[in-house]
Amino acid sequence: MYDGWKIIIGLLVFVGFVTLPFTLSIGKDYIKVDPKIDTPEIQKLPSAERKCVESKEFMRKEHMKMLIDWRDAVVREGKTLYVNSEGKSFNMSLQNTCMQCHSNKSKFCDECHNYLAVKPYCWDCHLEPKEDKKEARR
Amino acid sequence: MGIVRALLVVLGLIFLAYVGTGILGLESIFGVVFPYTAFVIFVVGFIYKVIKWGRSPVPYRIPTTAGQHYSSLWFKQNKIDNPSTGWGVALRMFFEVFTFRSLFRNTKAEFLKGRLYIGSSKWLWFGAIAFHYSFLIIFLRHMRFFTPETPWLISGIESIDSFLQIHILGSPLFYITNLVIVGALLYLLGRRVFDAKLRYISLPSDYFPLFLILGIVITGILMRYFFKVDVTKVKELTLSLTFLKPTVPEGIGSLFYIHFFLISVLFAYFPFSKLMHMAGVFLSPTRNLANNNRMKRHVNPWEYPVKHRHYEEYEDEFRDKMKKAGIPVEKE
Numbered sequence: 001m002y003d004g005w006k007i008i009i010g011l012l013v014f015v016g017f018v019t020l021p022f023t024l025s026i027g028k029d030y031i032k033v034d035p036k037i038d039t040p041e042i043q044k045l046p047s048a049e050r051k052c053v054e055s056k057e058f059m060r061k062e063h064m065k066m067l068i069d070w071r072d073a074v075v076r077e078g079k080t081l082y083v084n085s086e087g088k089s090f091n092m093s094l095q096n097t098c099m100q101c102h103s104n105k106s107k108f109c110d111e112c113h114n115y116l117a118v119k120p121y122c123w124d125c126h127l128e129p130k131e132d133k134k135e136a137r138r
Numbered sequence: 139m140g141i142v143r144a145l146l147v148v149l150g151l152i153f154l155a156y157v158g159t160g161i162l163g164l165e166s167i168f169g170v171v172f173p174y175t176a177f178v179i180f181v182v183g184f185i186y187k188v189i190k191w192g193r194s195p196v197p198y199r200i201p202t203t204a205g206q207h208y209s210s211l212w213f214k215q216n217k218i219d220n221p222s223t224g225w226g227v228a229l230r231m232f233f234e235v236f237t238f239r240s241l242f243r244n245t246k247a248e249f250l251k252g253r254l255y256i257g258s259s260k261w262l263w264f265g266a267i268a269f270h271y272s273f274l275i276i277f278l279r280h281m282r283f284f285t286p287e288t289p290w291l292i293s294g295i296e297s298i299d300s301f302l303q304i305h306i307l308g309s310p311l312f313y314i315t316n317l318v319i320v321g322a323l324l325y326l327l328g329r330r331v332f333d334a335k336l337r338y339i340s341l342p343s344d345y346f347p348l349f350l351i352l353g354i355v356i357t358g359i360l361m362r363y364f365f366k367v368d369v370t371k372v373k374e375l376t377l378s379l380t381f382l383k384p385t386v387p388e389g390i391g392s393l394f395y396i397h398f399f400l401i402s403v404l405f406a407y408f409p410f411s412k413l414m415h416m417a418g419v420f421l422s423p424t425r426n427l428a429n430n431n432r433m434k435r436h437v438n439p440w441e442y443p444v445k446h447r448h449y450e451e452y453e454d455e456f457r458d459k460m461k462k463a464g465i466p467v468e469k470e
Contacts, residue, residue: 001192001193002192002195002196002197003192004192007188007189007192007421010188010417010420011185011188011189014184014185014417015181015185018177018180018181019181020281020285021281021284021285021380022380022382024285024286024289024380025285025286025377025380025381028286028287029286030286030377030378030381030383031286031377032374033370060368061366061367061368062308062366064309064310065305065308065309065310067310068305068310112370115370115373116282116283116369116370116373117282117288117292117293117296119293119297120310121303121310
């Protein structure tokens, strides 16, 4: 091999690079997310009314779009009422509607966001809710 | 028609993944077996190809000399385009790999109103650089699915890619690279389709990677902006692959498996295709050799062993005859 050692070093760099996902996992915990919806506010509700603005499946996939649409509606268009698919009205507000029930930001929002390295810019403007750290760890 | 065949193959692959996961329920094959197999084929095939190329002897220096070579002091050497040292080669390779310098010098000859014009043509370079860099960024961004704790570098790339905070589609953050890679791929495809000269020399193996990557990009965009999938479940699957503890969560949806399968195909196809230019660019003798032909001695190992005979031996044999014939000799 001409310049064999250079080619071998190049190959080693290549192998080291493409196996990074495997080597970075060594010694790390295999995390599984477990978002919690057991805040006192939600537990106070009778079980029939324990529903979010829209269905769970919808919220899981579309909450990011809903929140950004709410922001535009409120901040840019001055509309504050959201009517959901069941005809029920809600005040479009992250802090007063969403966080009212989901007061556990670290276990409800951050749990999955951190897992997936998603950084929502909600908290660029909104104040982060002050959480009781003991409760958050639960 | 190469283009039709390539398109049919890609559509067939999409159909296969759809039937496999949407109807037959073979999620564990498409989510675990194929990705692992493809990864092994990719790494082993890649190494095999590079070793095979590396074993070919390159006894002489054959760089393309695209500038003034090292000469007398009053000629200014072009150290990048005609390097004479290892460092010059490193610089040349750096610009080749990161900025596609050779492609930047691309020219185009065209008949316009019966006259031949030759001019610089940067569109291919522009399309290529747009495609390659957005692909790189997208590839690196996806590492968030394969690392338990996403490294800051990956998150940083992602926040730069989405910094415009456009939310015209179904996501609060629009990735610039999504737009760029689709545009670049359509350009790279379009130049093969609409330029008669290029269409003539294009083979199925030219169209296939384009359609394959376009398929990957489109399914990815669909999942992000239109038909959302549950990303936590997706990461559960991908992370379990890197932890070598494969688990297949239920209910991810066929769209994801089509995306994943096309990527597996891309990886498995890689070592046997023109995509190997990823390694090939580093092993190009016309780029990676220093032009030191006359500074160092380069010996060809398979040179025919020429039988030498020195003049002294010749004279020793024929001295008497030479003397008789009156031919001058060196030794009496």
